[in-house]
Amino acid sequence: MRPKILIVEDEPAIADTIHYALETDGCDPVVVSAGAPALDMVRQEKIDLIVLDVGLPDMSGFDLCKRLRRHATIPIIFLTARSDEIDRVVGLEIGGDDYVVKPFSPRELTARVKAVLRRSRPGRSKDTEPGIFEVNIEKRQIIYCNTVLELSRYEYDLLATFIRRPGVVFTREQLMDRVWEAPEASMDRTVDAHIKNLRAKLKAVRPEPDPIVTHRGTGYALREDL
Ligand code: CA
Numbered sequence: 001m002r003p004k005i006l007i008v009e010d011e012p013a014i015a016d017t018i019h020y021a022l023e024t025d026g027c028d029p030v031v032v033s034a035g036a037p038a039l040d041m042v043r044q045e046k047i048d049l050i051v052l053d054v055g056l057p058d059m060s061g062f063d064l065c066k067r068l069r070r071h072a073t074i075p076i077i078f079l080t081a082r083s084d085e086i087d088r089v090v091g092l093e094i095g096g097d098d099y100v101v102k103p104f105s106p107r108e109l110t111a112r113v114k115a116v117l118r119r120s121r122p123g124r125s126k127d128t129e130p131g132i133f134e135v136n137i138e139k140r141q142i143i144y145c146n147t148v149l150e151l152s153r154y155e156y157d158l159l160a161t162f163i164r165r166p167g168v169v170f171t172r173e174q175l176m177d178r179v180w181e182a183p184e185a186s187m188d189r190t191v192d193a194h195i196k197n198l199r200a201k202l203k204a205v206r207p208e209p210d211p212i213v214t215h216r217g218t219g220y221a222l223r224e225d226l
Contacts, residue, residue: 002028003048003117008038008064009079010057014102018051021106022113035059035067042068049117051109052096053079065096069178070157073135073164075120077112079104097165120164132211132226133163147205154179155198158191162212162222171219195220 005022009015010033022029032038035058041047050068054061065076078099097116100109134143140156142149142163151159157179161170170178172191180190195212202211213221 002026004046005029005113006038006041006047006050007031008035008050008056009053010034017106018109021110025110027113035064038064039067042074047074049113050074050076051079051113052076055081073137073160075116077116135160135163144202145206149201151201154194158194159198166222167224169215169219169221175219
């Protein structure tokens with residue numbers, strides 16, 4: 001199966017270059033030139049990875065990423081025209097998996113795409129080899145050790161965030177930013193409360209080990225050795 005890559009880029013020359021490079025490299029690329037059609041496409045089709053320009057005509061790539069993250073755990077590689085560190089950090093903090101700074105070579109981009117696809121494969125979706133977790137994006141359902149978890153909306157989004165990047169420590173602020181639409185004042189405790197519920201549900205399926213690791217003073221991460 002050729003991985004289906006959604007390219008969200010409003011500059012036709014760049015979109016064509018990426019499309020050609022990915023197609024030549026064994027992928028199945030599709031191009032849209034704005035955020036709204038990208039959201040539609042993700043709802044309708046199974047997309048394996050998104051190449052996302054930060055500067056889009058109808059919304060910023062960062063906003064689009066945040067909206068996508070509410071529904072899906074699809075890996076995202078940002079294309080940014082600005083090479084300053086802040087853009088890079090923001091791009092990754094907001095839920096991107098990697099970024100490429102324009103101008104870039106097609107080869108550089110295809111290498112990043114391959115690397116992110118490789119990294120995101122374990123436990124990521126229902127038609128890759130099943131890991132200990134299986135995420136069904138369409139149903140917003142997570143299966144753990146062959147058991148369907150009964151999760152609230154926030155618990156699903158939290159766990160899907162962890163599964164997408166095992167081992168990565170997320171601060172409470174980052175989790176709040178990704179999962180909650182309107183961050184609340186008592187945010188640390190809100191995140192902690194939902195993590196506690198999530199842990200109880202995971203423990204009910206399998207008592208040991210606890211898949212979520214607490215990093216004191218920092219935040220939470222998914223164990224890498226599951
Ligand atoms: Ca642009």
